[in-house]
Amino acid sequence: MLANLFSPKAIIDENTKNWILDTFAWAIENFDINVLKDDARLILPTNEFYPGTVTSIEEMAQAMFIKTKNYAGMQKWPIELTSAAPTSTTAIEDLSLGAIIRGEHAEVDVNMSNAPLMLGFTQNQVNQPQDLIAGISQALASILVVSNKVLPPGGKEYLPQAIDLVACFMGFGVIFANTAYQFRGGCGSCNNASLNRKAALTEPETLYALALFCVLKKEPVKNVKGHLKSHLKKDFVSAYKSIEQSISSTTQPALLALVS
Template sequence: MLAKLFGPKEIIDENTKNWIWDTFAWAIENFDINVLKNDARLILPSNDFYPGKVSSIDEMAQAMFINTKKYAGMQNWPIDITSSSPTSTTAIEDLRLGNVIRGENAEININLSNAPLMLGFNPNQVNQPQDLIAGISQALASILVISNKVLPPGGKEYLPQAIDLVACFMGFGVIFANTAYQFKGGCGSCNNASLNRQAALTEPETVYALALFCVLKKEPIKQVKGHLKSHLKKDFVNAYKSIEQSIGATTQPALLALAS
């Protein structure tokens, strides 16, 4: 009782927490645990992860896309990005997945075509780089999840939420938390709502998924806090400490394999 009384405040309800844990375990089982263990990093909105100077909007978007694909472990996937209306007829259903689907050894082919699957982007999104990165990683997570033959916990109804969670599982949780909700107040030039991504997980749910990733990857709190919006920091610390306290009691083998 005392542990609960003085423990960290829970930022989401028990059912949501259980779904996030179960879905994270599902992602580990389906999307290459070795990539998560050995390659996945906490991706931060900084020049360390998105460096370099470019001479055009398209160059900047391409640079962000190439880095984001690599961080997602999908560098071998035949996917490209364009500011024009995508003309490729290649669909997600045309992708053929090998035994390894993420990382440098991934085997992904296209049925009857060499044309990559094309993603479109709004050039104005470059002015809101976190939103552009979040949109790209959300699209990549969507392709990964839809290509998978095993539905997430909750089935088809929970695919949008599972896609957001998989983006956090890939390491984009900080950027996803920062773009989960955009304030509508303030000056009109501060934010263009039409360029924001459509979030399926709420802010607290996204922060909790980020915290779970950080605990499993042993990312220290101080590494994360400075990159989060100010109003998210307290919730992140509470979620992190709560997960730290309960991770040893999980019955999910996939989560235990990482936590040990």
């Protein structure tokens, strides 16, 4: 009874929690554990991570794209950003992947073509930088997940959720949590709903994935809370404490490899 009294409040149900743990382990096994251990960082919406002075909206978008691509460990992937109508017909299926797919030593080529994959954006999206970063990282996670030959737990039906989780796995959990839900009412100038990404994971699910990343990377709670929207902080702390207490008893070898 006393143990239950002092246990952190569960923010998601047991089945969802297990799926997140299993899918995170799947990501570790398929997307280069060494990049997660050695290079991955918790990416925050601050000038430390997205610095620099730019002279145009296009330049700003490109700068954010390059930074996001590097943080994702996909700097070697033939992917470009454009505000014009994409002219390349290169598809994810045209990519040829080597044994290492993320980081400085990644082996990624385009079969039968030198044309990169093109991601589009509108100039209005730059007015909501955090949403643009979330959209770019979601697109990169989508390319990574779809190019992988091993489906996530749950199969094709869970690909959208797995893509959001992989974005958190790559370090974008704070930005994803902050953009998982956007208020649609009130003053029309406060938010442009057309610029928001489509979230597959709910706020609590995204917070749990963020907390798992932080526990595995030994990122202190205090480094995270100040960058989350106010209504997300309490649930993040609950998720973090719950994972911290239970992670050592996980049956997932991939997770245990990072805990020890």
